[in-house]
Amino acid sequence: MEEELKGMVEDLQVLKGSLATLEKRVQNVTSLAKTTPTRRSKVKDMSSEVIDSNPYSRLMALQRMGIVENYEQIRDFSVAIVGVGGVGSVAAEMLTRCGIGRLLLYDYDTVELANMNRLFFRPEQVGMTKTDAAVHTLSEINPDVVLESYTMNITTVKGFETFTESLQNKKFSTSKHGTGVDLVLSCVDNYEARMAVNQACNELGQTWMESGVSEDAVSGHIQLLVPGETACFACAPPLVVASGVDERTLKREGVCAASLPTTMGVVAGLLVQNTLKYLLGFGQVSPYLGYNSLKDFFPTMEMKPNPQCSNSACLNRQKEYILAKPARDASAKAKMEAEASSQTEGPLHLDNEWNISVVDDSEIEGSTSNKSDALPEGLVRELPISDNYENKMIPVETNAVTDDLDYLRKQLDALNAD
Amino acid sequence: MEGWDTTTKSTLTQIPLLTTKAGPRDGALWTQRLKEEYKALIAYTGMNKSNDNDWFRISAANPEGTRWTGKCWYVHNLLKYEFDLQFDIPVTYPATAPEIELPELDGKTHKMYRGGKICLTVHFKPLWAKNCPRFGIAHALCLGLAPWLAAEVPILVDSGMIKHKDDAATSAQ
Numbered sequence: 345m346e347e348e349l350k351g352m353v354e355d356l357q358v359l360k361g362s363l364a365t366l367e368k369r370v371q372n373v374t375s376l377a378k379t380t381p382t383r384r385s386k387v388k389d390m391s392s393e394v395i396d397s398n399p400y401s402r403l404m405a406l407q408r409m410g411i412v413e414n415y416e417q418i419r420d421f422s423v424a425i426v427g428v429g430g431v432g433s434v435a436a437e438m439l440t441r442c443g444i445g446r447l448l449l450y451d452y453d454t455v456e457l458a459n460m461n462r463l464f465f466r467p468e469q470v471g472m473t474k475t476d477a478a479v480h481t482l483s484e485i486n487p488d489v490v491l492e493s494y495t496m497n498i499t500t501v502k503g504f505e506t507f508t509e510s511l512q513n514k515k516f517s518t519s520k521h522g523t524g525v526d527l528v529l530s531c532v533d534n535y536e537a538r539m540a541v542n543q544a545c546n547e548l549g550q551t552w553m554e555s556g557v558s559e560d561a562v563s564g565h566i567q568l569l570v571p572g573e574t575a576c577f578a579c580a581p582p583l584v585v586a587s588g589v590d591e592r593t594l595k596r597e598g599v600c601a602a603s604l605p606t607t608m609g610v611v612a613g614l615l616v617q618n619t620l621k622y623l624l625g626f627g628q629v630s631p632y633l634g635y636n637s638l639k640d641f642f643p644t645m646e647m648k649p650n651p652q653c654s655n656s657a658c659l660n661r662q663k664e665y666i667l668a669k670p671a672r673d674a675s676a677k678a679k680m681e682a683e684a685s686s687q688t689e690g691p692l693h694l695d696n697e698w699n700i701s702v703v704d705d706s707e708i709e710g711s712t713s714n715k716s717d718a719l720p721e722g723l724v725r726e727l728p729i730s731d732n733y734e735n736k737m738i739p740v741e742t743n744a745v746t747d748d749l750d751y752l753r754k755q756l757d758a759l760n761a762d
Numbered sequence: 763m764e765g766w767d768t769t770t771k772s773t774l775t776q777i778p779l780l781t782t783k784a785g786p787r788d789g790a791l792w793t794q795r796l797k798e799e800y801k802a803l804i805a806y807t808g809m810n811k812s813n814d815n816d817w818f819r820i821s822a823a824n825p826e827g828t829r830w831t832g833k834c835w836y837v838h839n840l841l842k843y844e845f846d847l848q849f850d851i852p853v854t855y856p857a858t859a860p861e862i863e864l865p866e867l868d869g870k871t872h873k874m875y876r877g878g879k880i881c882l883t884v885h886f887k888p889l890w891a892k893n894c895p896r897f898g899i900a901h902a903l904c905l906g907l908a909p910w911l912a913a914e915v916p917i918l919v920d921s922g923m924i925k926h927k928d929d930a931a932t933s934a935q
Contacts, residue, residue, distance in 0.1 A: 453876060495804040499861075501786045501828045504853035535887075536861065578857065654857065654894075749793060752800035753822065759807045760819045760832075 386487050390416045391441065400443055412624050419488070421623050422516055422525040422640035424448040426498065426507075426541050428474040430603055431555050432531030433464035434612035435619075439489075440482045442620065446490040446516045447482070449475050449524065450507065452497045462605050490516060499540045508544050527619060531612075533601075542577035545569065546657035553622075555615045561602040564611035566618055572649065572661030574631060579650035579658060591749045607637055656658070660744075766905075774904060776809055778802045783895035785855040786828045790826040795856075795898075796827045817911075818847065818903060827851070830899065834864075836911040838919050841926045845906070857888040860899065862907050870923045873914055880914075882906045 380583055384399070392404035406412040425432045428451040451474040455465045469477040473587040475493035482491055494510060498501040528550055530541045538554065545552045549571050557564040569576055604673065614633055620623055621627045634643040649662050766774075780798040784791035803820065810816045820832035828851045835844040845867060849860040861879045868878035875881065882890075886906040890897055897905075918924045 449935065499852045499854070499858070500850045501826075504787075536852055536858045539858050540852070543854050719860050747797050747801070749797055749800070752797055752804065756800055756804050756807065758820055758822060759804060759811070 348498070372621065383484060383487060403442060412626050415624065418443055418620075418624060419445045420517055421527075422446040422448065422449070423619065423623075424511060424525045424528045426450045426528065426530050427532035427537065428478050429453070429459075429531060429533060430462040430605075430608035431557065431612045431615065432529070433462075433474070433478055434609055435529055435531060435555075435616050436478055436482060437464055437485065438612065440486045440618040440621070442616075444489055446492070446525075448510060449478055449491065449493045450496070450498060451475050451478075452495055452503075452569065462603060462608055480586060498544075499536045504540055504544065507540070508548065511544065511548060511550060523548050523550050525550070526623060528620065529615060530554045531615070539578055542569070544653065546571045546655055546661055549661055551622075553615060553618060555611055557607050557611055559601040561604040561607050562638050563634070563636045564614075565632065566611065566615045567631070567632045567647075568618065568622070568629060570663035571658065572663075575647035575649050576653060576655055576658040576661075578655040579653045580647055591608055605637075610635060610637070671692055770904065771909070773806075773809065774804070777806045777900050777904060779896040780898045781895070783856060785853060785857075786826060786851050787853060792827075795895075799827070799898045799900070802898050806900040806904065817908065820847065820899070820903070823848075830860075834903075834907060834911065836915040838916050841928075842920075843915055843919065843924065843926060853922075856895045856898070857907070859887060859897075860902055862902065862910075867914075867918070867924070871914055871918060873910070880907065880910045882910070885909055 349421060387399065389400055390400040390404055392401060392407065394401050394405075406417055407415050421444055423439055423446070425436050425439075425447060428436060428449050432449075432451070436449060437448060443728050453474050454470050455469045455474055455477050457467065457470055459465050460467060464481070465474070465477060469480075472480075473495045475495045479493050480492045482489065492510070494506065496506060498504055498507040511523045511528065528541065528545055530538055530552060532538055532541070537713075541552065541554075544550070551568070551570045554567045554569060554577060555564070614635065618630055618633070622629045630644055631646045632644055634641070636642075649658065649665075651659075651662065653659055653662075686719065778798070780795065780802060782791055782795040782798055784795040786792055788795075797839055807816075807818075810818075817836065818832060818834040819832055823829040823831045826881045829848070830851070831846070831848045833844055834847045835842050837843075844862045847861045847862070847864060851860055852858045859882065861875075862882065862917075863878045864874075864880060867874065867880040868876070882902075886902070889905055891904070893901070915924075919926075
């Protein structure tokens with residue numbers, strides 16, 4: 345009897361103890377739910393001090409590891425993200441967590457429950473514009489980032505004007521030579537918007553990166569586009585190159601395209617990794633990187649601009665790039681020479697038994713490029729060479745005297761009236 | 763063009779083709795293009811009327827001719843269903859086709875993008891791309907919107923998603 349009573353008293357004590365801890369947890373959770381999320385104050389300089397309260401300690405460690413020379417310069421960079429969807433929102437979060445200087449976000453859509461199979465947006469944000477919801481979340485994650493949001497469609501004439509103006513705004517940093525941003529990231533889901541980004545960047549000479557996920561959600565790609573130097577989006581749409589599918593037949597999100605958080609996350613990761621390499625100058629920046637998730641195949645390639653590109657701004661940038669070739673060659677040569685002179689003087693090998701000599705590459709390159717049209721003996725071209733392609737599209741009829749725009753408008757109105 | 767009915771094909775051949783490759787930001791060239799757009803629309807509307815196949819009204823909503831509004835209708839089981847019609851000329855026009863919108867049907871069919879933009883991806887966009895810059899607004903209506911209405915309106919009516927305006931009025935009383 346006594347033994348039993350003793351045991352029950354002990355049990356009661358244990359229960360009392362666990363009740364107390366449970367009460368404390370309830371208190372904690374309720375107070376956490378009541379208080380608004382604590383915002384950290386802005387940080388003036390990125391510190392590499394390794395303490396728990398430093399949000400940049402792990403990023404600054406990239407310098408100590410010898411990967412990045414000067415990580416803190418990330419705060420001087422502006423990146424524009426067009427399309428804040430499955431890829432764009434995640435890319436924005438990654439750049440925000442990396443402490444990018446300024447982010448410009450463009451989207452005209454609202455958050456919907458159908459977006460919840462992807463990352464970043466939360467169910468309570470349903471109904472908000474994607475830009476508002478993103479700014480809300482991102483400013484909580486890192487208040488140091490300057491966020492600008494534009495809720496509009498960039499493919500309309502007015503939206504496009506606002507888009508190009510916002511890219512040229514240099515108030516954040518005056519040191520930029522061309523536009524007010526360092527890089528544009530296209531994270532849109534349709535051909536029209538990609539063409540609009542392409543048009544803007546070709547006109548401004550703005551370097552940009554394109555990203556995309558296939559409609560079956562199992563492959564994707566990223567591509568670096570430097571107007572004049574690499575293929576523009578109108579020169580060679582990536583999917584035509586990758587799979588032979590016509591880009592224009594791509595379905596969009598609204599009409600039953602599949603999507604996976606994994607593929608979108610991988611593509612966003614590839615895109616931002618390439619962005620960081622481009623901005624901070626480490627590693628090799630990929631000109632094109634594909635991702636085939638079914639076979640885990642990552643093809644890379646380079647694409648030269650199409651001299652018959654249908655985009656006239658692209659052709660202008662190509663001409664400028666060719667004109668700037670001597671200067672580019674000279675600076676490359678100077679750099680080579682500087683590197684060579686810094687190395688040890690004197691012959692590399694004392695004896696040269698086989699009389700091997702090094703011949704300058706550039707001369708051979710020049711002579712072969714002249715012969716590039718020539719074919720080996722026995723081969724003939726199937727199609728004639730189009731020398732006069734550019735003159736082909738001149739309008740045939742120029743009888744502008746008889747037709748007046750107002751007259752035509754009235755004529756249509758008259759037809760519409762009855 | 764295989765897979766298209768002979769009526770559409772013969773209609774299409776009678777709509778004048780356009781020659782000027784210019785978008786809304788190309789100044790005088792755009793005016794030239796706009797004239798060609800009007801000519802094609804006038805020819806197409808006139809042709810529809812003379813064939814007793816009148817099915818849309820469209821006119822420019824701004825002097826620059828970058829926004830167009832109007833009406834389109836489709837007859838199903840002897841009842842006429844009419845919808846507001848609108849679209850913007852995209853900044854990259856004519857490399858990209860106009861995105862035709864029927865705002866009243868937004869959310870009623872999954873053959874549509876947000877904002878009531880009808881899905882042109884499969885049946886029309888490749889044709890437009892191949893015929894750039896010869897196709898214009900009239901061609902987009904003939905080959906983009908008309909087949910969409912013919913395919914979707916019967917489904918929308920039969921599934922009860924849209925009601926004829928007379929039915930809607932009587933049921934409201």
